[in-house]
Amino acid sequence: MSAMTLDQLPQGKVAVVQSLTIQGELRRRLMDLGFVPGAQVEVEMRNPLGDPRAFRVMGSVVALRREQAAGITIALSEESR
Amino acid sequence: MSANPEIHSSVSLRSCEKCPLHNAANLRRLGVNTVGFDHVVALLGNPNTGKSTVFNALTGLRQHVGNWTGKTVARAEGAFHHRGRTFKLVDLPGAYSLFSSSHHEEIARDFVLFGQPDVTVVVVDATRLERNLVLVLQALEITDRVVVALNLMDEARRHAIEIDVRALSRRLGIPVVPMAARQGEGIPDLLRAIEEIVSGAFVPHPRQVNHQSESLERALSDLVPQIEAEFPHLPNARWVALRLLDGDHSIIQAIREGTLGNVDQMERRAMPSLNRPGLIEET
């Protein structure tokens, strides 16, 4: 299992949040939105121009720009590998 | 038996509850007239959970509601009268968390923490319970007097999501009222739950989150007495201590300026000035 960040998650795969490498206010914000270690995430959709993408996490759909998604380390979950 | 949280748990779809005559018998909407109230009720909740809809249903006001984040950026106040008591209702900006990261979340947090509402109603989206419960649990760290308005039950039904309201209420130790505020469902039950909290008929036994860290508890027992000595009127020193350990800038600032606990002053502070030198160079 190779380390991967959320911006690299392909559509249709389910992953689990491992850790947040981002610091400061945004770390807090992402955690508040549900990006906590152990949470399941998947790609919900992407914008017509490719970025940002929207992710399903904790039952909500949250849009993140690529830079923010890159601050979240994930692992593909068993079922989708 | 009214102290039993379970009485709130039945999903009320009886048609007479939706009838305006039934509501009018007990509820008198007072609009913006908030003078001379007996109790203060705060409305807290994640964005898009229908706080403003609940607010409008209770006060008869027409706060603009919209299905998107940030429609309410400041707090709105209204009032209603229910069975001999007058309530001031405060609609707070949508907040994901009381560990605030944004200015309008700070407004919500400061009010729950320092405004000392008699009841805090946390409006919760039944279709996204997990993330919404985080806010409920955080609110319970600050105050015991919480009622959960389990809103959007109609949407939950549409998505075939079943919630064991009884079990939820038992687990949290506070009343949970299933609602569909847009349809007017559950408003009488919410009023009853609020009334029972203020009258003392229902004593909440809230679930406190166990942070499972001895060193954390040690640090808290070090700080809390100091804070209590300095700010004797603070409702929840433990929570302030937790925020200090987290390095919360606004709380630090408030202690430094002596405004900790003064809602209005803290609210003014929450909005950053756009008129200070050095802004332009800021990156």
Place this chain on the structure above:
Amino acid sequence: MSPGEAILSRAATLRSEFGAELSDHVAESFFTEASAITRDTVQREGERGRMTLDRTIDRVLTSRALGFPVMFLMLWGVFWITIAGANYPSSLLAWLTMDVIHSWLHTAADAILLPAWLSGFLLDGVYLAMAWVLSVMLPPMAIFFPLFTLLEDLGYLPRVAFNLDRLFKWSGAHGKQVLSMMMGYGCNAAGIVSTRIIDSPRERLIAILTNNFSICNGRWPTLILIGTIFLGASAPAGMATLIASASVVFTCILGIIFTLLVSAILSRTWLRGQASTFSLELPPYRPPRILQTLWTSLIDRTLIVLWRALVMAAPAGAVIWLTSNIEIGDTSIAGHLVNLLGPLGWLMGLNGVILLAYVVAIPANEIIIPTILMLTLTLSITDPSLTGMASAGVMVEFEEGTIQRVLSLGGWTMLTAINLMLFCLLHNPCSTTILTIWKETRSLRWTAVATLMPLALGGIVCTATATIARLMGWV
């Protein structure tokens, strides 16, 4: 050391002992607890099925091929319905308020022996200005606002923000600026207040300075009317409403382009800085409650905006009546001002009347068209068949065809119409908005920039189109 400082330094020491893990640990423990409770109390059967529908809609609305076209068509559709639907009720209201009731009021005024100057001031100034606003604005607003509110209730607006974010990121602005822009489409003052959702002061200022490029309630009726009577009327029969609504959509999109360009310039010069983060929750679609939406948008928006317009129209009508009737030398005050502003107006492809109207209408954009018409009638018209209908300072009601005739006699061309639409987009905010900007920024400098920058842009753009049109020999 004060007790407060003692607490703070103790907390700082403890904090450094824990390191960053502490706050993560606390945050996670809430989620762990929430997950456990949810697991025990929630059952989801067939949830996937419904969620799949939402997801399918979302994938279409944000897809590479359809995302932008659907947004465009949605906007066009809204204006098409508004223009097509407002036509008849508008002329009915105009006939009722300005023809029937106005003459009835005059009869009543004569009956109680009201002096002519007072009945002129009250009925031909104040009352007619208000009647104008009512009949021109009420029907389109009563159609446009409910439609817009339906889109809002449904949850479409955050998808627009999601679609446009890439462009806003390019411009160095915050993703949530789109949301304050959307609020601006209702009212710029409300849009300015809603910029509070943007935490970074730099990006919030950019959002405040560009909010005026969102066309507000007060300006939609002007665009719709000019689009209908000039651009629509010049189109082949049957296409009129389509072209008219397209011209409004085009102006709106131009506003978005200006928002992006000005944001980009500001974030690369004066307000330099990194584009901060973007995290936006896209709420689930909710079936709109149509009757309730119609009702609340009528109360919340239509009537409130109308009330504001009427309140503003009354004093403006009075000012117009007075300036048109008080003479200095052998010309009215209004006449002097129009002559003064004339050359600048000509340069911008407009005229002195329009510029004077914009000065009068600083308190409320809503009264632009009535003011222009009345000034045009009193000052420029030489056709006796029309002057016979209008004495000095009187706002008189006309069928739509006649409005165009009046304006043509006032020297209007297609260039004037197009430039008026451009200037309607690009000019200073109304006085309420200016006051709100001051309250939110507490800075004279930024208030001045927010006020004058769009005005300067309007001058530049209108002068450019006028010069090009003249050089090319189009007018």
